[in-house]
Amino acid sequence: MPKLASVIEAILYLKGRPLTISSIAEYAGCERDMAEEGLIELMDEYAHREGALEIVEIDEGYCLQLKSGFHHLVDTLIPLDLGVGALRTLAAIALRGPMAQIDLVDLRGSGAYQHVQELVRLGFVRKRRQADGRSFWLQVTNKFHQHFEIDQLPTIPQKAVEPSSIEANNVEETGISGSDEDENSISEKTTTTTSVEIPP
Structure with a gap:
């Protein structure tokens, strides 16, 4: 045995x-x-x-x-295969981020929890615990911008949040190593802007 x-x-x-x-x-x-x-x-x-x-x-x-x-072998050997639901959740985070996970669930439904887990695993989303510990802040990573060749995204107005509440010193960060590098450190920036539409 x-x-x-x-x-x-x-x-x-x-x-x-x-x-x-x-x-x-x-x-x-x-x-x-x-x-x-x-x-x-x-x-x-x-x-x-x-x-x-x-x-x-x-x-x-x-x-x-x-x-x-x-991790570099993942992009080379495993093609990206995201379902429509996960892509729509990613679009919501990209356009509204940083946004609270609880707000994302209100927008996309309970299936968003699984989508977020998958997107964090793939390195497209950062998940950081809020200072009060009640939820997580979600935000797209530089890998998202590089992979989809998006240099700048349109923004959707949302309720203002206290900057101090999303500082890295006050949160616990999870995800793939290297996904939170500063954009200025990227050697080659893309110039194509892709519009992303959030479904109702």
């Missing part, structure tokens, strides 16, 4: 999304404390490997993911 750490590795690989300790324990058929010990052992093993994968903890739980040093 395989050791628990290997079972947890298989679970994270097969589920393909972040899992909480409780979920891991349920799938592995063991107690929570045993799952936690197995996960710690697995994370320690990965920390000493010179491979392309790693086990990390994010807001949603623990996941098996590609190390940041290999």
Whole structure:
């Protein structure tokens, strides 16, 4: 019978999304404390490997993911395949951002939660916790502008927010490493402006 750490590795690989300790324990058929010990052992093993994968903890739980040093291969080997719903959610964030996730859900429905998770994973959206911890600020990244060759977006007026509430020092940021680089650091800026329409 395989050791628990290997079972947890298989679970994270097969589920393909972040899992909480409780979920891991349920799938592995063991107690929570045993799952936690197995996960710690697995994370320690990965920390000493010179491979392309790693086990990390994010807001949603623990996941098996590609190390940041290999992210450039994603664009080369995996073509972008976003559904219509995710594209519309991305357009809403692009035109209204930075916007609160709760406002996005009001606009796009509960399916926006899954869209945001996918867009953050792809590096098109930054997700930063608000200072009061009640929601997240969402904003498109430089990767979005580069990928879609958009230099400047039209803006939609929205309720003003306190600048201090979205400062990086007051929020917890999640997403793909390197996606929040300053636009001035991009060596080649695109000049094509693409109009994006938000559906009703």
